[in-house]
Amino acid sequence: MRVFLNIKITDNQFSYGNDVPVSPNNTSVLDLDNYSDDLTVSSMLKGLEQSEKAVVLIAVEDDSADVKSLFKIFKYLVFSKQPVKILYSQAHPLITNLLRPCKEKVLPLEDVENAITWLQD
Secondary structure (H helix, E strand, C coil): CEEEEEEEECCCCCCCCCCCCCCCCCCEEEEEECCCCHHHHHHHHHHHHHCCEEEEEEEECCCCCCCHHHHHHHHHHHHCCCCEEEEECCCCHHHHHHHHHHHHHEECHHHHHHHHHHHHC
């Protein structure tokens, strides 16, 4: 299984919409935000753990938003042995610090097409 996880960091708890920039073939597309409850975060984490490859897009709309609910995801991204690409804008200071140990996995948001190609190979 291949996973594309879209994480939105926002100040609006009721921000809905499809923010996935492309529609990857043969890929499970998962959606999460910093207001997601523990059950949802745990389910997304399980999907990542069971994937053979993953791309995680972290879209930051509010650089001061609370991201505590997503710590399990960030921990997985740092320590994962599975192939993972992280698309991130470096816009949230805490997330930037949390991802520093795995900076080789982090790509700029503009590389989304390359990351999708890598995911589908």
